Amino acid sequence: MLARTQLHDPAPPPARDLAVAEIRTTIVDVPTVRTHKLSQTSVTAQSYVIVRLRLGNGVEGIGEAATLGGPRWSEESVEGIKAVIDAYLAPALLGHKADRFVAAGERLDAAAKRNNAAKAAIETALFDAVGRTLGLPVAALLGGAVRASFPVLWTLASGDPDQEIAEAEAKLDARLHRSFKIKIGAQAPEADLARLARLSRALVDRAQLIVDANQAWDEATARRCLPRLTDLGIALVEQPLPAWNVAGMGRLRTRDDIPPLLADECVFTSHDMLAVAQDAAADAVSLKLVKHGGLVGLRKVAAVAEAAGIGLYGGCLLESSVGAAAHLQAFAGLRDLAWGCEHFGPQILTDDLVTEPLRFRDFAVHLPEGPGLGVTLDPDKLRHYARS
Numbered sequence: 001m002l003a004r005t006q007l008h009d010p011a012p013p014p015a016r017d018l019a020v021a022e023i024r025t026t027i028v029d030v031p032t033v034r035t036h037k038l039s040q041t042s043v044t045a046q047s048y049v050i051v052r053l054r055l056g057n058g059v060e061g062i063g064e065a066a067t068l069g070g071p072r073w074s075e076e077s078v079e080g081i082k083a084v085i086d087a088y089l090a091p092a093l094l095g096h097k098a099d100r101f102v103a104a105g106e107r108l109d110a111a112a113k114r115n116n117a118a119k120a121a122i123e124t125a126l127f128d129a130v131g132r133t134l135g136l137p138v139a140a141l142l143g144g145a146v147r148a149s150f151p152v153l154w155t156l157a158s159g160d161p162d163q164e165i166a167e168a169e170a171k172l173d174a175r176l177h178r179s180f181k182i183k184i185g186a187q188a189p190e191a192d193l194a195r196l197a198r199l200s201r202a203l204v205d206r207a208q209l210i211v212d213a214n215q216a217w218d219e220a221t222a223r224r225c226l227p228r229l230t231d232l233g234i235a236l237v238e239q240p241l242p243a244w245n246v247a248g249m250g251r252l253r254t255r256d257d258i259p260p261l262l263a264d265e266c267v268f269t270s271h272d273m274l275a276v277a278q279d280a281a282a283d284a285v286s287l288k289l290v291k292h293g294g295l296v297g298l299r300k301v302a303a304v305a306e307a308a309g310i311g312l313y314g315g316c317l318l319e320s321s322v323g324a325a326a327h328l329q330a331f332a333g334l335r336d337l338a339w340g341c342e343h344f345g346p347q348i349l350t351d352d353l354v355t356e357p358l359r360f361r362d363f364a365v366h367l368p369e370g371p372g373l374g375v376t377l378d379p380d381k382l383r384h385y386a387r388s
């Protein structure tokens with residue numbers, strides 16, 4: 001009698017040693033195509049920590065922590081993220097099984113308080129490695145995808161309205177973006193209002209316009225300026241007040257002459273989301289891995305928002321295709337992503353870190369196919385942009 005292997009000659013099953021064997025971190029700096037100005041900083045290159053996590057079966061997963069101009073958008077910097085992962089987070093996971101995502105989260109929380117971007121990068125690498133081992137996309141590990149593409153906006157943040165109108169026209173012509181987020185707060189409110197009036201006159205009939213103040217205004221300024229944004233046709237205003245002033249956002253929302261408000265810097269944890277819901281302080285929330293500490297945390301924040309009737313928006317911190325793919329895998333399973341997403345990060349970089357960048361077409365970014373995150377790190381690019 002023939003042995004079964006002689007009849008079928010099956011491929012060997014994937015090695016299932018899912019223990020975390022090695023975690024390596026690399027800081028990379030990738031130039032941007034233009035200066036990106038926010039209320040608190042201005043960047044000409046994006047810095048990331050790339051995490052490579054190898055399992056006992058030899059499969060490698062990747063993750064990314066993005067920052068914006070050092071520890072200015074939040075308290076984390078690439079230098080700090082790398083140090084925290086190397087000294088505290090990586091040792092907490094070595095030898096433990098990669099598919100125990102919730103247990104891994106508990107270990108990471110015990111090893112370090114907050115440090116959410118660092119935790120998100122390492123948790124993303126766990127999901128990627130497990131997905132690659134099982135031949136499943138990360139979205140499948142999170143409950144399965146309900147969408148394969150996402151409306152994606154573009155951010156206008158040079159501060160020069162002539163340049164910004166030309167930039168928006170080019171994006172409309174190329175059918176890449178028809179929703180634009182305008183960064184304000186780097187100059188006085190009256191100057192921003194004049195700039196917004198010009199952008200609105202040029203674009204509002206053909207595009208959706210959103211404004212992000214990145215916490216720049218106090219409550220009195222917001223009370224004065226927000227009705228004027230309604231007159232300019234602005235569809236949504238992100239984080240007009242400082243992150244601590246959730247009650248103030250709630251007071252603004254009692255007025256009927258202001259645009260809907262989007263919570264960003266005031267919502268890191270699911271507890272923050274609950275506080276915003278209790279104060280009725282936002283119409284929508286911007287979901288970001290760097291804030292929520294990973295994919296599991298992002299889904300928890302989204303669940304609290306959904307329970308409170310607060311809309312979901314797929315936020316970014318100018319991630320490369322690695323971080324953007326991780327977000328898309330998480331967003332793919334949300335039933336209602338009412339406000340679309342903003343993962344244009346790969347397009348503002350002069351180069352990308354993966355072998356096949358994300359696809360942007362017909363005003364949408366498309367969920368990459370294949371196991372894990374669906375993107376593969378290019379080792380030459382990693383070496384080229386690695387900080388020496």
Ligand SMILES: [Mg+2]
Nearest residue numbers: 212238239264
């Ligand atoms: Mg924001």
